[in-house]
Amino acid sequence: xxxYLETTVDKFIFRVATDRVYSPEGVWALAxxxxxxxxxxxxxxxxxxxxxxxxxxxxxxxxxxxxEFAELETIKATVSFFAPVRGTVVEVNTDLELSPEVVNxxxxxxxxxxxxxxxDLEADRAKLLDPQAYLSAMRSQAEEELKKQ
Amino acid sequence: xSRTATYHTTVRWKGEHWGHLVMGNGPEMDFSxxxxxxxHADVFTPEDAFVAAANTCVMMMFIWATERFKxxxxxxxxxxxxxxxxxLDRTEIFTRLHFRPVIRVAADGDSPSVVEARVRxxxxxxxxxxxxxxxxxxxxxxxxxxxxxx
Numbered sequence: 310x311x312x313y314l315e316t317t318v319d320k321f322i323f324r325v326a327t328d329r330v331y332s333p334e335g336v337w338a339l340a341x342x343x344x345x346x347x348x349x350x351x352x353x354x355x356x357x358x359x360x361x362x363x364x365x366x367x368x369x370x371x372x373x374x375x376x377e378f379a380e381l382e383t384i385k386a387t388v389s390f391f392a393p394v395r396g397t398v399v400e401v402n403t404d405l406e407l408s409p410e411v412v413n414x415x416x417x418x419x420x421x422x423x424x425x426x427x428x429d430l431e432a433d434r435a436k437l438l439d440p441q442a443y444l445s446a447m448r449s450q451a452e453e454e455l456k457k458q
Numbered sequence: 459x460s461r462t463a464t465y466h467t468t469v470r471w472k473g474e475h476w477g478h479l480v481m482g483n484g485p486e487m488d489f490s491x492x493x494x495x496x497x498h499a500d501v502f503t504p505e506d507a508f509v510a511a512a513n514t515c516v517m518m519m520f521i522w523a524t525e526r527f528k529x530x531x532x533x534x535x536x537x538x539x540x541x542x543x544x545x546l547d548r549t550e551i552f553t554r555l556h557f558r559p560v561i562r563v564a565a566d567g568d569s570p571s572v573v574e575a576r577v578r579x580x581x582x583x584x585x586x587x588x589x590x591x592x593x594x595x596x597x598x599x600x601x602x603x604x605x606x607x608x
Contacts, residue, residue, distance in 0.1 A: 359583045361527045361576075384526050384583045407572065410579060457461055 311417055314444050318451040324351045326417040330434055331443035332393040337417065338437060340430060345394050347378070348421040349412065352447045356454075358385040360412045363405040365423055370398045372425065374433060379422045381412065394433035396425035505540065512555050512598075513538040515590035520559070523580035523587075529573070530564040532607060540596070555591075557600040562607060570606040577604050 311326040325331075329339040335353040339346045354360070362382040372378055372392040379390045401423045405411060412420040427433065438446060466482045469489075475497050480486040491497025492505055513536060524531045536559035543553045559581070565573050581602055585591050591598055 359579070359586065361579070361583075382526065384523055384587055407575070455461075 313417075314440055316444055316448050318448060319455055321355060321451070323355065323447060323451070324417075325440045325444045325447070327440045329417075330393075330437035330439060332391070332437055333443075333446055334391060335443075335447065336390050336393045338393045338434070340434065341424070343427055343430060344399065345396065345425045345427050345430060346421050347393060347423050347425060349381075349390060349416055350443070350447065351416050352451065353388075353390075354413050354416045354420070356451075357381065357388050358383040360405075360409040363402075363409045363412065363422065365401045366398050368398050368401060372396060372398065374436075378425075381409075390422070392425065393437055394425060394430060395428040396430075397428075398423050399426045400424035505542070508552060508594075509538055509540040509555065511590045512540075512588070512594060513557070515588045516557060516584050517559075519588040519591075520580060520584035523583045524563075524577075526583075527576045527580045529576055529580060530566045532562040532564055533560075534562075535560050552594070552596045554597045554599065555594065557598070558603070559600070560603045560605070562605045564607050573606050574604050578602070 311328040313324040313326055315322060315324050317323075326337065329337045331337050331350065335350040337348055337350055360381050360383050364380045364382070366372070366378050370378070373395055374392055376392050377389045378392045378398065381388050381390070402421050404419070405422070412422075414420065468480045470478045470480075472478055472488065475490050477489050478486065479489050479502065487502050489502040489504070489507075492503050493499050497503060516538075517534060517536060520534065521531070536557055538558070539556045540552045541554040541556070542550055544550050561577060561581075563573060563577055581600060585598060585600060
């Protein structure tokens with residue numbers, strides 16, 4: 310079980326797992342040897358609403374950093390998510406076909422989206438945000454949203 | 459995207475226990491209190507308005523949810539009952555809103571259990587994202603009857 314950093318913005322509590330790194334857009338990457346498990350943050354799942362469908366690039370798809378690897382259809386929006394590292398999709402979370410709500414319930418656990426075989430994990434990981442840096446960026450983004458009237 | 463929006467209605471006293479309501483979206487009608495509260499029968503009342511606001515809002519949100527969850531909705535009808543409690547100090551409160559939607563959807567090639575699970579998630583989302591249901595402090599209970607047509 311990962312440990313979490315936590316921040317409260319308005320009435321919302323957002324958690325950031327401390328055992329992984331993050332793209333500025335809120336895709337997490339958890340190293341597992343040469344492979345990387347990826348998913349979305351608690352902030353992104355709360356921000357986008359109840360997930361209705363998850364579409365992922367098929368196994369074997371080669372991705373560069375920033376390529377779309379998943380699309381989530383939620384009650385409020387259809388949102389694309391982009392690869393945080395270079396590599397090839399080697400596994401997708403097929404449980405989400407029947408239970409997409411797990412992305413909302415366990416974004417850092419059973420709600421993972423895909424596993425990638427990374428091309429150069431060390432180089433790509435160095436460009437991602439550590440949990441504290443992501444927490445700060447996410448908090449700023451949430452506060453910016455609150456200011457929009 | 460603006461984070462706030464406003465809606466308005468105007469009421470005017472017509473004498474005795476009668477009023478006239480003009481809604482921001484256009485319709486207007488006379489209203490009164492229920493007969494058991496010194497009002498009149500067969501007219502719109504605040505009690506009906508409260509229950510109707512929740513019932514209509516949840517339905518509209520459910521219609522939206524069925525589209526997002528790609529459900530083929532065949533029919534929807536919901537009787538909703540609001541329970542009023544008269545407190546010791548004679549103030550009154552709606553403590554509970556009980557929704558009983560009857561929902562028919564087409565299986566459309568999917569297994570009935572998968573479709574039913576999607577209908578239940580759509581209902582939960584409808585309640586969660588309904589502006590009115592989200593705004594009331596009454597307990598909300600939803601007892602659906604879901605029929606999956608082959």
